[in-house]
Amino acid sequence: MPDLSVDICGLSFANPVLAAAGPGTRNGAMCLAAARGGAGGIVTKTVSTAPASVPRPCMSVVRGGFLNTELWSEQPVEKWLATEYPEAREAGVPVIVSLGYTAGQIAGLAPLVAPFADALELSTHYVPDDPSPVLAALAAAKAAVSVPVFVKLSPHPDIRELAVALAAAGADGLVMINSFGPCLALDLDTGLPLMGSRDGYGWLSGPAIKPLAVRCVYEAARAVSIPVIGVGGVTSGRDVAEMLMAGAAAVQVCTAAILKGPAVYGTLAGELDRFLAGRGRDGLPAIRGLAHRAVRSFSTTAAAPEVDAGRCNRCGLCRTSCVYQAITLAAGWQVDPGRCFGCGLCVSRCPRGALRLPA
Numbered sequence: 001m002p003d004l005s006v007d008i009c010g011l012s013f014a015n016p017v018l019a020a021a022g023p024g025t026r027n028g029a030m031c032l033a034a035a036r037g038g039a040g041g042i043v044t045k046t047v048s049t050a051p052a053s054v055p056r057p058c059m060s061v062v063r064g065g066f067l068n069t070e071l072w073s074e075q076p077v078e079k080w081l082a083t084e085y086p087e088a089r090e091a092g093v094p095v096i097v098s099l100g101y102t103a104g105q106i107a108g109l110a111p112l113v114a115p116f117a118d119a120l121e122l123s124t125h126y127v128p129d130d131p132s133p134v135l136a137a138l139a140a141a142k143a144a145v146s147v148p149v150f151v152k153l154s155p156h157p158d159i160r161e162l163a164v165a166l167a168a169a170g171a172d173g174l175v176m177i178n179s180f181g182p183c184l185a186l187d188l189d190t191g192l193p194l195m196g197s198r199d200g201y202g203w204l205s206g207p208a209i210k211p212l213a214v215r216c217v218y219e220a221a222r223a224v225s226i227p228v229i230g231v232g233g234v235t236s237g238r239d240v241a242e243m244l245m246a247g248a249a250a251v252q253v254c255t256a257a258i259l260k261g262p263a264v265y266g267t268l269a270g271e272l273d274r275f276l277a278g279r280g281r282d283g284l285p286a287i288r289g290l291a292h293r294a295v296r297s298f299s300t301t302a303a304a305p306e307v308d309a310g311r312c313n314r315c316g317l318c319r320t321s322c323v324y325q326a327i328t329l330a331a332g333w334q335v336d337p338g339r340c341f342g343c344g345l346c347v348s349r350c351p352r353g354a355l356r357l358p359a
């Protein structure tokens, strides 16, 4: 059995699938449900000095993803301190308390939440070109608490530079990414935006942002030695594995838990376990950062895919989407090497994993 446990800054997680800040951890009861559902750790819904006035409607599925215009917690910090954090602590897994946003707000909040926090996560939303407000918030948190302080980032164009600056400023870990936006989706019956925010804009999460999140994790993990926690579009054990291969120490899950309920954390951990076991991997270190070690030599030469005839059921998806018309199925699966551009699309289209590009 692979060992799924992971230690991050002295915090011991039984598995690397954590509940992200969001509706899935919006109060103590939800935090308990997340832990019962198999989450290795919990990040509580972001709290700030004043409760949020959340526009409605504030959540919708969109094709390939999810839009939201939720803000931070609509519950006052006093309520969190009196009932929600104590209840979350009963979960028996590490509790990371998410706080927002300015240095002044963090300086006031951090000492209050410290008795309940195994770590802090500072939530940021689109760091300006000048990262000094985030660095100041980090400094305020570090001055106030002795537990590790993680900083959560949106997909920033130059996330590497920001990651390096935060690590140099004493961040104990980085979490990436927050939801992506602004985005717009319309109700076709009314012409109105799906989101009830003032401008109708929302923030995208779910599978649509996973490649963006994986790129950010990869880039940050290559640049800093502090742990990077990956979040964005994780919906399967394979997604967890991909984040780990990009260099993540653990992952967080938000949208999948909203849509599938808190049992999803345990489901993903189980799928990761089977993924590792199926490849003879004994634990997370065996795949963590694999993307940084694997090197493909740059090539512009076309290499046609090979077929595993036993797996191919001749469904024709590869042929339909072959824009080079290189694939035929009449006499079994065949590729015309003269036509094949080596684009690789057919490999990703095959639902049975029957195609593979030569190594």
Ligand SMILES: Cc1cc2nc3c(=O)[nH]c(=O)nc-3n(C[C@H](O)[C@H](O)[C@H](O)COP(=O)(O)O)c2cc1C
Binding pocket: 020, 021, 022, 023, 045, 046, 059, 066, 067, 068, 069, 070, 071, 072, 073, 098, 123, 124, 152, 177, 178, 179, 204, 205, 206, 207, 209, 231, 232, 233, 234, 252, 253, 254, 255, 256
């Ligand atoms: C409805 C909703 C509410 C969220 N609230 C918070 C929050 O309070 N604080 C925060 O840092 N991130 C918040 N997020 C962002 C998620 O934690 C996560 O970074 C993002 O959704 C990408 O992960 P996912 O694709 O698994 O949802 C929220 C996301 C959603 C969808």
